[in-house]
Amino acid sequence: MRRLVSVVLLFVFIISLLTACWDAREIDEWSYVYIIGVDKGVGNALRFTFQLPSLKHQGVEAGGQLGETSQYTTSIDAPTMYAGVNIAESFTSRRLNYMHTKYIVISEELAREGVERFINGMIRSRQIRRIAHIIIVKGKASKFVEEFKPLLTSAISKAQEGFMDMHWDTGFFIDTSYQDFIRDMKNTYKMPAAPLTAFNDFSNYRTSGNPPKEFKSEGDYYAGELPRSGGNKFEFFGTALFDGDKMVGELNGDESRALLMLRGEFKSGSIAMADPKNKELRIAFDTKAQKKPYIKVNFHEGKPFVNVKIFLEGDIQNLQSTEEYENLELKPVLEEAFKVYIKGVIDKTIDKCKELNVDVFGFGEKAAKHFLTIQEWEEYNWLSRFKDAEVNTEVEFTIRRTGTLLKTNPTRTAEGEKK
Amino acid sequence: MIKEGKFGVHEAVCLVIIAICNKIFSTTPGYVTRTVGTTAWYMTLISCITAIAFFTLIYLLLKCFPGKNIVEIYDASLGRVVGFVFSFLLMVSFLLSVGIYAREFTEIMKTYALPATPPSVIIGTLIFTASVAVFLGLETIARVAKLALYPALLGYFLILVFSSEYFKLHNLFPILGYGLDKTVFTGILRASAYDEVTILAVFAGSLQGAAHIKKAGYTSLLLSGFIISLGLLCFSLVFEYTSIQEITIIAYILTRGLKYGTFFQRLDPIFLLLWIITTTIYISILLYTTVSIYCKLFRLQDARPVAVPMAVLAVSIAIIPKDFSSVLSVYVEGIRTYGNITFFIMPVIALIVAVIRKKKGESECAD
Numbered sequence: 082m083r084r085l086v087s088v089v090l091l092f093v094f095i096i097s098l099l100t101a102c103w104d105a106r107e108i109d110e111w112s113y114v115y116i117i118g119v120d121k122g123v124g125n126a127l128r129f130t131f132q133l134p135s136l137k138h139q140g141v142e143a144g145g146q147l148g149e150t151s152q153y154t155t156s157i158d159a160p161t162m163y164a165g166v167n168i169a170e171s172f173t174s175r176r177l178n179y180m181h182t183k184y185i186v187i188s189e190e191l192a193r194e195g196v197e198r199f200i201n202g203m204i205r206s207r208q209i210r211r212i213a214h215i216i217i218v219k220g221k222a223s224k225f226v227e228e229f230k231p232l233l234t235s236a237i238s239k240a241q242e243g244f245m246d247m248h249w250d251t252g253f254f255i256d257t258s259y260q261d262f263i264r265d266m267k268n269t270y271k272m273p274a275a276p277l278t279a280f281n282d283f284s285n286y287r288t289s290g291n292p293p294k295e296f297k298s299e300g301d302y303y304a305g306e307l308p309r310s311g312g313n314k315f316e317f318f319g320t321a322l323f324d325g326d327k328m329v330g331e332l333n334g335d336e337s338r339a340l341l342m343l344r345g346e347f348k349s350g351s352i353a354m355a356d357p358k359n360k361e362l363r364i365a366f367d368t369k370a371q372k373k374p375y376i377k378v379n380f381h382e383g384k385p386f387v388n389v390k391i392f393l394e395g396d397i398q399n400l401q402s403t404e405e406y407e408n409l410e411l412k413p414v415l416e417e418a419f420k421v422y423i424k425g426v427i428d429k430t431i432d433k434c435k436e437l438n439v440d441v442f443g444f445g446e447k448a449a450k451h452f453l454t455i456q457e458w459e460e461y462n463w464l465s466r467f468k469d470a471e472v473n474t475e476v477e478f479t480i481r482r483t484g485t486l487l488k489t490n491p492t493r494t495a496e497g498e499k500k
Numbered sequence: 501m502i503k504e505g506k507f508g509v510h511e512a513v514c515l516v517i518i519a520i521c522n523k524i525f526s527t528t529p530g531y532v533t534r535t536v537g538t539t540a541w542y543m544t545l546i547s548c549i550t551a552i553a554f555f556t557l558i559y560l561l562l563k564c565f566p567g568k569n570i571v572e573i574y575d576a577s578l579g580r581v582v583g584f585v586f587s588f589l590l591m592v593s594f595l596l597s598v599g600i601y602a603r604e605f606t607e608i609m610k611t612y613a614l615p616a617t618p619p620s621v622i623i624g625t626l627i628f629t630a631s632v633a634v635f636l637g638l639e640t641i642a643r644v645a646k647l648a649l650y651p652a653l654l655g656y657f658l659i660l661v662f663s664s665e666y667f668k669l670h671n672l673f674p675i676l677g678y679g680l681d682k683t684v685f686t687g688i689l690r691a692s693a694y695d696e697v698t699i700l701a702v703f704a705g706s707l708q709g710a711a712h713i714k715k716a717g718y719t720s721l722l723l724s725g726f727i728i729s730l731g732l733l734c735f736s737l738v739f740e741y742t743s744i745q746e747i748t749i750i751a752y753i754l755t756r757g758l759k760y761g762t763f764f765q766r767l768d769p770i771f772l773l774l775w776i777i778t779t780t781i782y783i784s785i786l787l788y789t790t791v792s793i794y795c796k797l798f799r800l801q802d803a804r805p806v807a808v809p810m811a812v813l814a815v816s817i818a819i820i821p822k823d824f825s826s827v828l829s830v831y832v833e834g835i836r837t838y839g840n841i842t843f844f845i846m847p848v849i850a851l852i853v854a855v856i857r858k859k860k861g862e863s864e865c866a867d
Contacts, residue, residue, distance in 0.1 A: 455674050
C-alpha cells in the first residue's frame with residue numbers, strides 16, 4: 082500500500098513538471114530594445130524612444146543570402162520609462178525587454194536641465210544593465226534612435242559596441258557606462274562626463290577653397306562639425322561635462338583626449354602637430370599611454386595644489402618634412418615640441434573645466450587621501466573647491482620607433498634636391 | 501536524546517563557514533557601509549575578533565561541562581527553569597533567523613531573478629528543501645556543506661579576481677570612514693554576523709570533545725573573517741561608498757558588471773548558482789539547529805516529527821513582514837543588533853554562574 086502511494090505521489094510530482102515554469106517566457110515572446118532615447122516630453126514629462134528589431138527578414142536575396150533585418154522605432158510621452166514601456170506594449174504583440182539595451186541616449190536639452198529624475202529611476206529595474214553606455218546627443222534623442230542604422234553592418238548590437246570601442250583607438254570621446262555615470266553623479270570625488278554625438282549635415286565639408294595656413298588639429302572640432310561627407314549621418318566626437326546631473330559644457334576631440342590622458346584612460350591615438358622647423362608641414366605620431374599618470378594633490382592653507390605628470394610614447398607615423406628627425410640629434414627636438422603641444426592642450430582643458438568648476442579628471446580621488454574621515458572630506462567639499470586648485474602639468478614623451486623608414490631622402494627635381 | 505551522528509572538524513568548519521559567509525551575498529554590505537562608510541572591510545575584522553573572544557568564553561563553558569551540549573549546560577549551570585528559558589530563547593533566535601533569512605532571500609530573488617514567481621513558491625521551496633535536509637540529519641548536512649564549500653569558494657574567489665581590473669585604491673579613502681569610534685562600536689555590535697559559530701555548542705556531542713570544538717570554532721571564525729573581509733574589501737575597491745550604500749545586492753551588481761570583451765560578460769548566473777546553493781545549506785543548518793534545540797529541550801528522541809511543524813512555523817515567520825524594507829530595517833537589523841544577546845551573552849552568563857557556583861561548591865563544572 083505504502084509503495085503504491087509513493088508511486089502515485091511520484092507520478093503526480095512528475096506530471097506537474099510537464100507544465101514547465103508557469104511564469105516562463107519564451108524568447109519569441111519578447112522584443113529586445115536596442116536603444117533607449119530620452120527627450121524632454123511634450124505630452125508628458127519625458128519622451129522615450131525605443132529602437133527594436135522587427136525580426137522580420139526582408140526575404141531571401143539571390144544566392145540564398147538573408148536580407149538585412151530591419152528595426153523600427155517608437156516614441157512615447159510618459160511620466161517614467163516603465164510607464165512608457167507599458168504604453169508601448171499596448172500596440173505591440175511582444176513584451177519589451179531592455180536587458181540587452183546598450184545605448185541610453187539623452188538629448189542635450191534634457192541633459193542641460195538635469196538627468197537625475199530618470200537616471201535614478203531607471204536603474205531600479207533589474208533589466209537595465211549598468212554596463213549600458215550613456216550618450217548625450219546634440220538635438221533630439223528620438224531622431225538619433227530613428228537614424229541609428231550603421232552603414233557597415235546590419236548587426237546593431239555589434240555596431241554599438243564597435244562605435245564605443247573606437248574611443249580606444251582615437252581618444253576623441255570618452256566611454257561612460259550607466260554605472261560610471263550614476264556613480265560620478267553622486268560621489269564626492271569627481272563629476273560625470275559622457276560621450277557626445279551629433280548629426281553631421283556635411284556643411285563643414287567645403288568643395289573648394291584653400292586649406293588654412295595655421296595648424297588646425299584633427300581634434301579641434303565639436304560633435305556634428307567634422308569636415309566630412311558620406312558615411313553615417315551621426316558621429317561620436319567630444320565629451321559632455323556635467324555638474325552633478327546637469328550638463329554644463331562640452332569638450333572637443335583634442336580636449337577629450339586630454340581628459341582621457343588625465344584620467345589614465347587614454348590608450349592610443351594618431352596625434353598630429355605642426356613641424357617645429359617648418360610650420361607649414363605636419364607630423365603625426367601614433368601615440369600611446371606609456372603608463373598611468375602620476376597625480377599628487379597637496380594642500381596649503383586649504384588651497385589644493387595638483388601636480389600631474391603624463392607619460393606618453395609614440396611612433397612617427399607621418400613625417401612630411403625631409404628633416405632627419407629620426408637621428409639622435411633631432412629626435413629630442415621633435416619630442417620636446419610634442420611635449421609642449423600636448424601640455425598646451427592639457428592645460429587648456431584643465432582651465433576650461435576649472436572655469437566650469439567640474440573636476441571630471443578625478444583629482445578628488447587623490448585629494449581624499451589627505452582626509453581621515455568622511456565627515457571631514459564632505460565638509461571640505463572638494464567638488465566646490467576644484468576651481469581654486471592650482472594644477473601643474475608635465476608631459477613625458479619618447480619616440481620609440483620611426484615607422485618603416487629610418488631616413489627620409491629629399492625629392493629630386495630637375496633643379497636638384499627639393500628644399 | 502536524538503542521535504545526530506558524528507562528524508569531524510573539517511565538516512564542522514565547512515558548516516560554520518557557509519552559515520557565516522553567506523551574508524556576504526545579502527544586503528549586509530550595503531547596510532554596513534551606510535553606517536561605517538569606507539571601513540566595512542576592517543570593521544568586520546573587529547566583529548570577527550569580538551566573536552572569537554565570545555567563542556573563547558563559550559569554549560570555556562563547554563570545557564566546564566565535558567560531553568554536554570549547550571542545552572544541557574544551561575540546565576546544569578542555571579537550573580532547569582532558567583536553563584529552559586535560555587535554551588528556548590536560543591531556539592527562537594534560530595527559528596526567527598530561518599524565517600527572516602528565507603524571506604530576505606526570497607525578496608532578493610524576486611528583485612533580481614524571479615520577478616513573476618510568487619514569494620510563497622520561493623519560500624516554500626526553500627523551507628521544503630531544508631525540511632528534507634532535517635529528515636536526512638545533521639551528518640548529511642555537514643557532508644553536503646563540505647562538498648559545496650569548495651566550488652562555492654572557487655566561484656567566489658573567481659568573481660573577486662575578475663573584478664580586480666576595476667579596483668580603485670582611492671575608494672578606500674578617507675581611511676577612517678565615518679570615524680574610528682563608529683567603526684569599532686559597530687564592529688563590536690556586529691559580532692552577531694559571526695554568531696552561527698554557536699551551532700558548534702549546540703552540536704557539541706557530535707564533535708569529538710572540547711579540543712575539536714575549539715579547533716573547529718577558531719578555524720571557522722578566522723577563515724570566515726578572512727572571506728568576508730576580502731569580499732568587502734573588493735566591493736569597496738570597485739565601488740565608492742556612496743554607490744555601495746544604495747545598491748541592494750552589491751555582489752550581484754559586481755558580477756553583472758564584469759566585462760571582458762563582448763563575449764565574456766554578465767557573470768550573474770555564477771553568482772545566483774553560488775548563492776542559491778549556499779543559502780539552501782544555510783537555511784537547512786538553521787532549521788536543523790532549531791529542531792535539534794527543541795528536541796533537546798523537551799527530551800524528544802526523534803527529530804523527524806518536529807521538522808514539519810518547525811518548517812510551518814518558519815514559513816509563517818517568513819510571511820509576517822509586509823514588505824522588503826521592513827524585512828531589512830526591522831527584522832534583519834533586529835537580528836544583527838540583538839543576536840549577540842542570545843548567541844553570545846547568554847552563554848557568558850551561564851559561564852559566570854557556573855564559575856560562581858563552582859566556587860560555592862554547587863556546580864558540577866569540571867574545571
